Amino acid sequence: MPSWNDLNIAWNTLREINVEDIRKEAELPLTIVCTGTAGVCQSIARRLEHGTQRYGQAGPSPIHLVSLATIIPDELRHADLVIIGLDRNVRLSARELTVIEHLATLNLPTVVVVWGTVLPTDAWPLHPRVAHARLLVIPDPDSPDTNRQLAEAILDRLPASLHLSAARRLPGLRSVVAQQLISSVSFTNASYVLATALPQQIPILNIPFAAADTLVLTKNQAMLVYRLALAYGAPPDIRERLFEVLPVIGGAFIWRQLARTLVGLIPVWGVVPRVAIAYAGTYTTGVAAWRWFAEGEIVDRERLQEIGREALALGQAQAAALIAKVRETGRQQFGRWQQLQKSLHQRWKRTKAR
Incomplete structure (x- = not known):
């Protein structure tokens, strides 16, 4: 369970998020x-x-x-x-x-x-x-x-902008919307960590970038939890939802932060673990919140660790796929750059020959 200080830190993070847009999205006419x-x-x-x-x-x-x-x-x-x-x-x-x-x-x-x-x-x-x-x-x-x-x-x-409103008003859609939300935000966090991975390999920049990562990932997780609450028909007051769910998902937040802190000290070859952990931590947090809002189930520590291990396996697969895609894109961009360079060189030679 998180300490009171953990809850206070999480609340300060959440307080900076503009949840009004999410609330309006959940109340869109349908x-x-x-x-x-x-x-x-x-x-x-x-x-x-x-x-x-x-x-x-x-x-x-x-x-x-x-x-x-x-x-x-x-x-x-x-x-619609x-x-x-x-x-x-x-x-x-x-x-x-x-x-x-x-x-x-x-x-x-x-x-x-x-x-x-x-x-x-x-x-x-x-x-x-x-x-x-x-x-x-x-x-x-x-x-x-x-x-x-x-x-x-x-x-x-159904247009994606109406999924949250539809789930809130139609319980039969909620489990599928929850799965889509968790997968989407987990992928977003993994992609973000990969995008910021290179600057983190520079020792002097490692600490500030890691801190920025933690802030962004935590905010994304917080918005995921709030969306899950609204999707399951919970009252929209974010303060009440925060104090309701933080004791449930606190372990998931702490697990993710501890793992990222340790892996953040690993050199270049640690990019894959960081991406995998960003995915897994978000996924674990989302599943814990999902079960609470759906059935009032508090996931115990043993089950949370089991979910974390399953999520880490998914995260590793996502990390490998993302990195492979980035490498392929890099090769394509490098090929285009070489072609452009060759074209400019030939044009320069023709100009010089005149």
Whole structure:
């Protein structure tokens, strides 16, 4: 557990963050229209609106169930997402097929969910213009993976700026949004450490750059924790969320800082460990906060260390991939520079010959 001084330091770090923008993002208005076969749409809405979690929906459901037979497509122009739920055992009328074709012309973010089939047959009813939609085929709606597949398909088409608002109001999206947030911020922190790795190899610059790293990484972790809290429907007061969650994630913060302090003393070959630890520390902190906001679970020290080891393995893989990409980019840039240098030299020779 962190000491009171640890909590005070963390609070001072968090206090410098402008969380108002995150809060506004979590409260953005959202409209999702679900149309098609009534039974499929009702099941989709039920799966998205309910979940066994500490916090229920934060606000009214953004899902509007609309009959395909009576819908007026032009009235949906301001919808953020359209879900077309179909059952392969229910034949669509000519009017309904025409409406789907009209919806396609609006070019709105769209997910087509087909219930109870393996693959579409030759009688697939959708107009080719709906090719921009994400197609999700659910052979067995009772499968344990159905809710996850549904959430991933919806988030794939819903604008990223609305993911936080959607998770806050639809518990069925929360676990997938949490996983995406944790992976994204972990990758961001790993990329940041790699970008600052070279100056840290200069002994006289090592300490100030390491301190700057710690500040940036901690702020990114803090914003990740706050986003997770809002995604899970927690009240938006950051001070309350801080004192609620710091005893839970304190071990993860301390573990990351201690590891970075030790590895920061390693010379050039320590770049990979630093990148891996930045990823793993952020990932571990995110998972600990995620479990607390989702279920009120306090991850014990042994489990936290286990998560840390798993995260470190992921971090090492990410570090290797990032460094390989940087090297490849460097080779390409060096090749371009050589080509430019050669071109300038040839131009200079031609000018001199005149």
